[in-house]
Amino acid sequence: MADEVDDIRRAVRRRFGNDAEIGNVVIPTLGGVNRTVLFDLTEGGRTRRLVSRQETYSAEDNPFLPATQQFKVMQVAFAEGVPVPEPVFEYDAADGMGNGFITAFVAGETMPQRIFRAADSDARLKIATDLAALLAKLHAIDAAKVPFLEGIPDSVDIIGNYLRLFDSYAEAHPAIELGFRWLERNRPTFGRRRVVHGDFRTGNFMVGPEGVRAALDWECAHIGQPMEDFGWLCVRSWRFGQVDLPIGGFAERAPVYAAYEAAGGDRIDPDTVRFWEIFGLVRWAIYNVMQAYAHVERGRRGVAFAAMGRNTSLVEYELLMTLAGKYS
């Protein structure tokens, strides 16, 4: 019986035997560059809900971590007790499905506005302190357990890497230049390098009524300064309208920093977080510039990419207002 998930069924049976069955298949339309399939796997007398993700697009300038490395980072994070969907297996050459992997499905909500609506102020603070504890656990991982991350550009010099990307799009942006110049002149003393998530923001974690269930989207993981994760979490765009609650739209900074330290994280210097927040704004602005570049110059056209190009100015405004001390 061939159907649209025949390849996944074959891959599953290679590992769990010919009695393994898959059912309740859902294929979300995420509009992304990956093929994502949700399904129930029944084998050995038990049924689990799983998610299959496959890369369907790979370009030379793809800045994201290859699927095989994402899978390995998630395996290490899972083994160290970081809440992350349990890695099940990675596709191999014999599967003939390219790069991809299967993890457990974690139920819950990722959409920021829905999370905000469902959570009162206590629940929001719980989410934010859960995030802090999650980061403390992640940042405690011995970087030697993910040695393959050392070579990627974001691990070597993430700010320099974004400057190089920015230059490759050949578009003049005085606001972004001011951001880079500020970073050059205000660089804090860097501490020990850690495993960082790299895309730790509202929208990229699964939340339930009791709190945070899992960190998702590991394709930007690298080795770097742990406060980069906090800075990115605080970027104004990721507050989704709750601008007075800098920790992802959930909470004020102080109790969340305290929760990080209580969970074993290093003492947090607010100025260092601010440095990485400024970098986050620069990075997000460049990401928008990149989408417009791909739309205009690389034939990856679409209304959403066109809009992102113009939305660069919205991020630039937030960057400049932050640099001017008018936004915090």
Next chain:
Amino acid sequence: MSQDRPSINDILLTVQKFLDDTGPTLSGEAKYHAQVSSYLLGICERELRLAGDFDRKEAAQLSEFLGSRQPLADMTGELCENIRAGKYDKNWDQVLNMVLEQTIDKVKVVKPGHLAPMHRDAQ
């Protein structure tokens, strides 16, 4: 060329209204793309109305600041090179305010509601 009614701004607003009326009847990605398309037409309409004044203002400001008169794109490029070279580290606030002012004008075209109240035009 003297063109007949309606004006280009009127056409854009008319097509935008069509998208706003039709979008909600669609689902999934098409619904989202209708919203984004309407948003893009709003940008076009405002740019046609505002860009002439904004460009003249920006060119005059840059020309005075840089002490040279060149096409706007060249002056913006020079400003960027100078920022990167650290030439404005001493008058940082002045340059920051100038670039902020120019960015506010960009946002007035793209999404005026994104501006803090202090930067919004009086209605």
